[in-house]
Amino acid sequence: MKSLGSIRRDFTPWNDPSARPYIQFENVTKKFGDFTAVNNLSLAIFEREFFALLGASGCGKSTLLRMLAGFEEPTAGRILLDGQDLRGIPPYRRPVNMMFQSYALFPHMTVEKNIAFGLKQEGMPSPDIEKRVAEMLKLVKLEQFAKRKPHQLSGGQRQRVALARSVAKRPKVLLLDEPLGALDKKLREETQFELMDLQQELGLTFVVVTHDQEEAMTMADRIAIMDKGEVMQVATPAEVYEAPTSRFVAHFVGNVNMFEGKVAERSANTTRITGSSGAQIVVENSGAAAANADIVFAIRPEKIKVSSKKPADAVNALQGEVYDIAYLGDMTVYHVRLDDGQIVRASALNAARVTEDPLTWNDRAWVSFRPDAGVVLAR
Amino acid sequence: MNTTWSRFNVTSIVLGFAFLYLPIVLLIVFSFNESKLVTVWGGFSTKWYVSLFHNQGLMDATWVTARVGVISATVATVLGTLAALTLTRYTRFRGRVLFSGMVFAPLVMPEVITGLSLLLLFVAIGLDRGFFTVTLAHITLTMCFVAVVVQSRLVSFDRSLEEAAMDLGATPAKTFFQITLPVILPAIVSGWMLAFTLSLDDLVIASFTSGPGATTLPMKIYSQVRLGVTPEINAACTILIAVVAVGVILASIANKRREVQRQLDERAAQRG
Numbered sequence: 001m002k003s004l005g006s007i008r009r010d011f012t013p014w015n016d017p018s019a020r021p022y023i024q025f026e027n028v029t030k031k032f033g034d035f036t037a038v039n040n041l042s043l044a045i046f047e048r049e050f051f052a053l054l055g056a057s058g059c060g061k062s063t064l065l066r067m068l069a070g071f072e073e074p075t076a077g078r079i080l081l082d083g084q085d086l087r088g089i090p091p092y093r094r095p096v097n098m099m100f101q102s103y104a105l106f107p108h109m110t111v112e113k114n115i116a117f118g119l120k121q122e123g124m125p126s127p128d129i130e131k132r133v134a135e136m137l138k139l140v141k142l143e144q145f146a147k148r149k150p151h152q153l154s155g156g157q158r159q160r161v162a163l164a165r166s167v168a169k170r171p172k173v174l175l176l177d178e179p180l181g182a183l184d185k186k187l188r189e190e191t192q193f194e195l196m197d198l199q200q201e202l203g204l205t206f207v208v209v210t211h212d213q214e215e216a217m218t219m220a221d222r223i224a225i226m227d228k229g230e231v232m233q234v235a236t237p238a239e240v241y242e243a244p245t246s247r248f249v250a251h252f253v254g255n256v257n258m259f260e261g262k263v264a265e266r267s268a269n270t271t272r273i274t275g276s277s278g279a280q281i282v283v284e285n286s287g288a289a290a291a292n293a294d295i296v297f298a299i300r301p302e303k304i305k306v307s308s309k310k311p312a313d314a315v316n317a318l319q320g321e322v323y324d325i326a327y328l329g330d331m332t333v334y335h336v337r338l339d340d341g342q343i344v345r346a347s348a349l350n351a352a353r354v355t356e357d358p359l360t361w362n363d364r365a366w367v368s369f370r371p372d373a374g375v376v377l378a379r
Numbered sequence: 380m381n382t383t384w385s386r387f388n389v390t391s392i393v394l395g396f397a398f399l400y401l402p403i404v405l406l407i408v409f410s411f412n413e414s415k416l417v418t419v420w421g422g423f424s425t426k427w428y429v430s431l432f433h434n435q436g437l438m439d440a441t442w443v444t445a446r447v448g449v450i451s452a453t454v455a456t457v458l459g460t461l462a463a464l465t466l467t468r469y470t471r472f473r474g475r476v477l478f479s480g481m482v483f484a485p486l487v488m489p490e491v492i493t494g495l496s497l498l499l500l501f502v503a504i505g506l507d508r509g510f511f512t513v514t515l516a517h518i519t520l521t522m523c524f525v526a527v528v529v530q531s532r533l534v535s536f537d538r539s540l541e542e543a544a545m546d547l548g549a550t551p552a553k554t555f556f557q558i559t560l561p562v563i564l565p566a567i568v569s570g571w572m573l574a575f576t577l578s579l580d581d582l583v584i585a586s587f588t589s590g591p592g593a594t595t596l597p598m599k600i601y602s603q604v605r606l607g608v609t610p611e612i613n614a615a616c617t618i619l620i621a622v623v624a625v626g627v628i629l630a631s632i633a634n635k636r637r638e639v640q641r642q643l644d645e646r647a648a649q650r651g
Contacts, residue, residue: 071542091545104543108561117557118547152644169547 005238028077039229052220060229097171103162105150277340299374304346314368410613440599451517452574459525494587508590516588521574532566
């Protein structure tokens with residue numbers, strides 16, 4: 001069986017027409033004065049989904065999250081949670097909880113009191129609160145830190161307290177604003193997997209805002225890529241990477257090579273493209289591109305092979321000169337300057353310790369790729 | 380770093396400190412003078428301290444000052460905190476610049492003018508001058524100082540703390556009393572202490588706005604000095620200095636301790 005990229009888990013309610021979305025943004029617009037932070041945006045998130053909002057800073061992703069939490073009201077449009085319109089409901093009456101980027105731990109309260117804060121607000125009897133707090137401390141492995149104040153904790157421990165506090169009330173939806181932004185790289189990677197396990201264990205819907213594409217790819221079932229207050233694409237990590245629908249998304253997630261050209265000929269499965277310098281390539285996945293249309297062919301570096309001789313079976317092979325090589329250990333990145341001047345980035349996994357076909361600067365080289373290795377996008 | 384004690388350095392330090400503290404030292408020394416003449420040393424004695432406590436006028440004035448100080452500092456702290464909250468939270472309302480200017484203008488207003496205008500006001504509305512009017516005047520004087528102190532703390536206050544509290548189900552009122560207030564409390568306490576101290580040593584405004592039966596300590600001291608300085612006044616001032624000095628020293632020791640403890644904790648936390 002073939003699949004696009006790797007399958008994370010068997011969970012695809014968005015492909016089921018009978019599934020009702022749990023959170024719905026319907027034509028939501030948010031303006032701050034003259035600035036439009038979110039522009040006529042619609043989005044559906046499903047129950048138990050791990051959903052990521054990915055974008056550069058200022059793209060409106062945090063505003064979206066804050067509207068869901070109730071800290072901002074949409075200028076137009078509406079937000080539904082489990083079918084209920086959230087307009088006018090203040091943050092303290094919404095069944096969602098948020099984990100803040102700064103953690104926002106109450107500095108004058110111990111870890112225990114921080115976690116108990118939300119439970120006290122809803123008037124839970126104190127024996128139950130104690131039980132729940134103990135449970136939460138166990139969940140985030142901070143049992144022996146219960147009596148400490150936030151400033152007596154390390155960054156990673158603070159992050160876990162913030163997490164425990166935000167899930168203590170068993171919210172229907174947990175909102176996470178750059179949850180791992182303040183952690184160092186190694187801790188961040190560990191915590192990503194912990195968050196995924198936690199989401200599975202508690203069966204909650206997670207909406208996470210991040211600017212880190214690797215983080216989004218690792219954790220999320222689906223990713224919404226945002227730019228200038230609009231959603232550019234909503235898809236699984238594999239689809240976003242392997243089948244971007246726009247140049248923006250292709251560029252934003254991972255590295256990509258773009259070949260500009262015109263559709264020369266279309267057949268049932270394949271399309272022949274004439275590049276701007278006259279080179280011809282044959283590709284699949286050309287979507288609705290009509291004959292003579294100006295298009296770009298987008299292909300990821302790891303799907304391009306670099307070799308000193310032209311591979312015998314290559315459908316698409318272009319000649320050039322090795323311009324730069326970066327050896328990164330697990331892989332090697334080649335920059336090849338094609339004869340028409342375009343620079344192509346190709347990466348090769350160093351599966352063996354010894355390279356069969358060593359290339360170096362200024363060597364003549366061939367770059368080749370399969371017809372199904374990339375996608376055709378509108379110019 | 381050069382740590383040699385050059386003759387120049389020593390001289391400047393001695394002169395500097397003498398300039399600042401010689402008058403106070405003289406006052407303290409002469410409060411223990413046996414002689415009734417302030418400028419002639421007649422041997423060591425604590426009799427002026429004893430007679431001080433039998434001077435009903437001075438004791439009454441002390442009591443008035445303490446009450447005026449506590450009440451005006453408390454009211455000024457509440458009002459000043461509210462003003463500071465408004466100024467930091469509502470950054471865009473009509474007349475904000477005017478409002479903030481007006482809150483802080485009394486900081487630089489000459490006290491004579493504040494005192495005189497308050498006096499005119501009290502006369503105009505027919506308010507009998509006394510304890511109540513001094514207290515009102517001191518609230519006016521000290522409120523802006525509290526606002527400045529509290530505002531500087533609020534500027535660095537992390538608003539996401541309040542959002543987190545509301546997100547966890549606390550209403551805005553609960554959020555204020557359970558989160559905002561405890562976090563900015565140190566600034567509010569310093570604001571209160573500043574207001575109390577200002578009220579304690581104010582002479583000008585009190586002279587304008589006070590009436591019979593509400594003589595504050597500075598007024599009493601000033602009026603007695605005009606009749607001639609007695610060692611009793613020196614004793615009263617020495618006690619005042621001692622009270623203020625002990626307060627300041629205790630406050631800074633407590634502050635320093637907390638700071639050191641915090642740094643130790645943070646270092647320990649980073650180690651794991």
